[in-house]
Amino acid sequence: MTDPHVASHEQEASAPPSTGLLSRINAVVARLGMYLSVTGLLVIVTIVFYQVFGRYVLNSSPTWTENLALVLILYVTLIGAAVGVRDAGHIGMDSLLVMLPDHVREKIELVIHILVAVFGIAMAYNGWILGASVGTVKIPNLGLPEVIRYVPLIASGVLIVSFSIEHIIALLRGEEVVPSWN
Numbered sequence: 001m002t003d004p005h006v007a008s009h010e011q012e013a014s015a016p017p018s019t020g021l022l023s024r025i026n027a028v029v030a031r032l033g034m035y036l037s038v039t040g041l042l043v044i045v046t047i048v049f050y051q052v053f054g055r056y057v058l059n060s061s062p063t064w065t066e067n068l069a070l071v072l073i074l075y076v077t078l079i080g081a082a083v084g085v086r087d088a089g090h091i092g093m094d095s096l097l098v099m100l101p102d103h104v105r106e107k108i109e110l111v112i113h114i115l116v117a118v119f120g121i122a123m124a125y126n127g128w129i130l131g132a133s134v135g136t137v138k139i140p141n142l143g144l145p146e147v148i149r150y151v152p153l154i155a156s157g158v159l160i161v162s163f164s165i166e167h168i169i170a171l172l173r174g175e176e177v178v179p180s181w182n
Contacts, residue, residue: 017176023178030159030180034079034180034181037075037080044069044073048065068142074152074153079159088179097109106171109171114164114168117160117168124153124157124158127154130150131150131151131153132147134147134149
């Protein structure tokens with residue numbers, strides 16, 4: 001008797017990779033996004049180290065470090081989350097989906113990607129509205145406009161939409177989106 005979990009993975013492995021223009025562009029963008037997220041994480045660690053060093057060794061904590069680290073966390077997490085949508089690193093219900101017949105599973109996956117795209121549109125739209133509402137306000141201790149806190153929300157929303165469209169096209173063609181790290 002064949003295990004449905006194993007059979008599903010064998011079928012996915014045999015699906016041709018998506019090689020369209022959108023897939024090639026998204027793979028490059030996803031890889032760049034992950035590089036930027038990792039770099040941002042390293043910068044956050046450096047900033048926090050400098051803040052702790054200033055507070056406990058120099059007895060003079062720099063005032064800008066906390067606000068800059070908080071801004072960078074937004075970029076790291078939101079861009080990283082968008083890349084997770086493309087490379088299927090998000091939380092899913094795969095264990096339940098593999099038990100369903102292929103035609104039902106594919107329909108549910110299609111609905112999931114459409115809902116994720118709608119969520120991405122909402123993120124981008126609301127990020128734009130929120131950013132516009134604070135466009136003239138400055139971040140204390142940084143002197144940067146408050147709108148920079150909303151740029152990663154907009155960018156992540158746009159990326160999520162693009163990555164979801166890629167998954168939808170691949171599903172309709174019977175292809176598989178190859179993660180950008182392969």
